[in-house]
Amino acid sequence: MTTPMGPATAATGTLLGKAGGQNDHLAGSHTRRGKPKIDRIYYLFLLPSLILFTLAITVPALVGIFYSFTNFIGFGDWQLVGITNYIAVFSDPLILSSYLFTFGFAVVTVFVVNAIAFLLAVALTSRIRMKAALRAVFVIPMVISAIVIAYVFKYLFANSLPALGAATGIGWMQESILANENLAWVAIVIVTAWQSIPGALLIYIAGLLSIPGEVYEAADIDGASAWTRLRSITLPLVAGYVIINIILGFKGYLNAYDVIVGLTQGGPGTATRSIAMTIFTGFTGGDYAYQMANATLFFIITVLISIIQLRITRGKAALS
Amino acid sequence: MIRRTALRDRIGMAVAMMAATALSLTGCANAGSGPTEITFHMSKPEAIGFFRDLVKEFNAEQSDVRVTLDTASNLSAGFLRGDPPDVGLLNYNMEMSRFMERGALSDLSDMPEADRIRPDVQELADQYATYPGRTSVLPYSVAAASVIYNVQMFEDNGLEVPETWDELIDVCNTLQDAGITPIYSTFSEPWTIAQGLFDYTVGGSVDLVDFFEQMNELGTEVGPDSPVSFSKDFKDPVEQMMELAAYSNESAPSRTYGDGNVAFANGEAAMLMQGPWALGEIAKTNEDLKLGTFPLPATNDPDDLKVRVNLDLALWVPEIGDAQEASREFVSFLMQPEIMDEYNATFLGFGTTTDAAPATDERLLGMQEYYENGDFYLGASQRIHLSIPAANYIQAIATGADIDGTLSRLDADWARLALRE
Known part of the structure; x- marks a missing residue:
């Protein structure tokens, strides 16, 4: 408050701030840890997003959590009903099966996407022809809207594949896998993977390019095979990128919605209903408070997962 | 205020x-x-x-x-x-x-x-x-809905509009023997089977007004032992629904509403379980196709004939x-x-x-008499709260799920919903 930097203008804030920090440090005044004092202008930069985040995310979330303890249907009178909604959520086979489906789907998809994206990235950073053109081709799925992709694939699964199966006489192909209660999820994994591999691929390419060439040269001199190089050099050095991809991917797949709506609408039956789809019925079906309880539980679960993932990431960082 | x-x-x-x-x-x-x-x-x-x-x-x-x-x-x-x-x-x-x-x-x-x-x-x-x-x-x-049929196909095979369940099965068999797909179904979209075959067979045989009145009164008590329940009262009509579903095109599980309209317009089947909204869509593909409608007979008494309305x-x-x-x-x-x-x-x-x-539209004439006399019902699928995915359950039955198990799940959902309301 009393530093000479107090009335600094926005234009010179950064510079003066730095200088002020040094002065404080030299003088050994109130900043005991020796950290430079942060100029308030940075808080100003944060303010707009903080306000927007509070208004658009935090407040509605708190309102939603409050309503999960009522019997509100989205309109009209309501009463506090305690934890009735939460008890009902835990005994609802529909909600439990949607959690089972969504987590299973997310785990499988994370694995498929990262395995394929990593191998593709290795191939696309090695010495091959037409590298730039191939990279561009592989990124195309990322720019197409998920719902469009889903509808195109729906046609392929429902018409083209069975037609191909009929033409070649392959029995299992003649029935659409979208209509098979036990296999529809495979189609959803395939389409989601097709769409999200490019994103993971770009991160892996960036990771692979950041590995200095010298380590490979040294490995060559030591006579390491391609497999040993991949396992002992490439993988450990891109471990951070693998973790980023897994966390981002897992978080995204837990919110699966558009691809499923386009492909199966949660069917056949309720075999492929995701958590997000179930929550959304709260709005379309006038079951607002109940699904808010579901959403609150989902929020708590995702927070727990994020904390665990953060712990693991920190552990990795400390190791390297 | x-x-x-x-x-x-x-x-x-x-x-x-x-x-x-x-x-x-x-x-x-x-x-x-x-x-x-x-x-x-x-x-x-x-x-x-x-x-x-x-x-x-x-x-x-x-x-x-x-x-x-x-x-x-x-x-x-x-x-x-x-x-x-x-x-x-x-x-x-x-x-x-x-x-x-x-x-x-x-x-x-x-x-x-x-x-x-x-x-x-x-x-x-x-x-x-x-x-x-x-x-x-x-x-x-x-909007009144019933069975939409291809008039030419019925005439070519010497078929009359069926007024009883047995006649309907006869019609299906005759068509099948003539190499014609009797019913075009589109199970890939849950609502098409819920509002079609399911509503028609249930509405044609169950007194829905009375049924839902009792179901609402029972609320949390709906279950295997309650006086009325989905598993008790809907079991027979749903079995009838499956009997008819077997006369569908083989591709039914992967076909959508739009596919159904196009296929029906191209003469790929003799009957379609859709409402008047599909008539305009069919006309877009084949304007000259002569179509008629008749209420689906779910019993053997012609007096029970009713059309589904909303x-x-x-x-x-x-x-x-x-x-x-x-x-x-x-x-x-x-x-x-x-x-x-x-x-x-x-x-x-x-x-x-x-x-x-x-x-006066000739495609609707088959329903006019029933509508005029008040022989109609609101589709059962429309009387179930939207937070219960009834259409998805019915789709599951159509694609092979167990009837008793699925209907008792519907009962359990009904009771659960009543608990928190």
Whole structure:
């Protein structure tokens, strides 16, 4: 408050701030840890997003959590009903099966996407022809809207594949896998993977390019095979990128919605209903408070997962 | 609250002043005060053009009320903000009835138009929910649905319209023996089987009004031992549904609503379980195809024949609207017999009033007699709360799930929902 930097203008804030920090440090005044004092202008930069985040995310979330303890249907009178909604959520086979489906789907998809994206990235950073053109081709799925992709694939699964199966006489192909209660999820994994591999691929390419060439040269001199190089050099050095991809991917797949709506609408039956789809019925079906309880539980679960993932990431960082 | 009262006062004063002006200065009463502005919500996509023209006509023929057509805004959000449209004309269903049940819609029973509504049609609105002492919803158009059939195919095979269950099975067998797919089904979209085969077989054999009345009373007690339940009362019709489903095209599990219309228009099957909305779509592919309709016989008694109906459009005026008088004036305008008849003739609907003209489109003639006599029912799938994925359960049965297990799941969901309401 009393530093000479107090009335600094926005234009010179950064510079003066730095200088002020040094002065404080030299003088050994109130900043005991020796950290430079942060100029308030940075808080100003944060303010707009903080306000927007509070208004658009935090407040509605708190309102939603409050309503999960009522019997509100989205309109009209309501009463506090305690934890009735939460008890009902835990005994609802529909909600439990949607959690089972969504987590299973997310785990499988994370694995498929990262395995394929990593191998593709290795191939696309090695010495091959037409590298730039191939990279561009592989990124195309990322720019197409998920719902469009889903509808195109729906046609392929429902018409083209069975037609191909009929033409070649392959029995299992003649029935659409979208209509098979036990296999529809495979189609959803395939389409989601097709769409999200490019994103993971770009991160892996960036990771692979950041590995200095010298380590490979040294490995060559030591006579390491391609497999040993991949396992002992490439993988450990891109471990951070693998973790980023897994966390981002897992978080995204837990919110699966558009691809499923386009492909199966949660069917056949309720075999492929995701958590997000179930929550959304709260709005379309006038079951607002109940699904808010579901959403609150989902929020708590995702927070727990994020904390665990953060712990693991920190552990990795400390190791390297 | 405060704002609303203030507004009401202001409008009250404005009305009083207008009346005073009108009394003293007949002839130039409107000088200075503009027309009352009201919004009219109508979002049925194919009918928007029709009502846009009507709004224009209404605005041109008088200068007291000015109507703005709203085809897009979110109704729930509107009610939530306390700013719903002044007049609504849309599909009346379980979802809409929840607003009515909580007193959001005003009483229109004193309007002369309300007396013109057929009592058995008004009853349909009450089946969803009622609000004590109010007639809040005026049915405007009814969509009747039954079996759509290819007239040429029936004639070529010497088939008559079946009036009993056994005759229907005979028809299916004859067609199948002639190498024709009897029924085109589209199980990939859950609603098509729920509103089609399921509603037809259930509605044709179960007294749904009585059934749902008891189910609502039982609430949390619905289960394997309750006097009525889905697993008890729907088991037979659902088995019938499966018997008919077996006469479907083999590709049914992966076909969509759109696929079904195109295939049917191209003569790939003899019967389609869809409503009048599909007729226009079929005509887009094959305009010359001669089609007819008949109620699906689910019993062996021709007296049990009924058609499935829903309130395709219904009029209502919210309780909190600021311009009740102007809104009612517009409701009266829309309720004129000629306008209602024109709408129903254009959009293949059935009239809701005692003075309505009968349907003349030959594709609907097979249902006219039943509709006229009040032999109709609201589809069972429409009476189940939207948060229970009934259509998905029915789809699961159609693609092979266990009937008893799925119906008891429906019972359990019903009881669970009753618990938290």
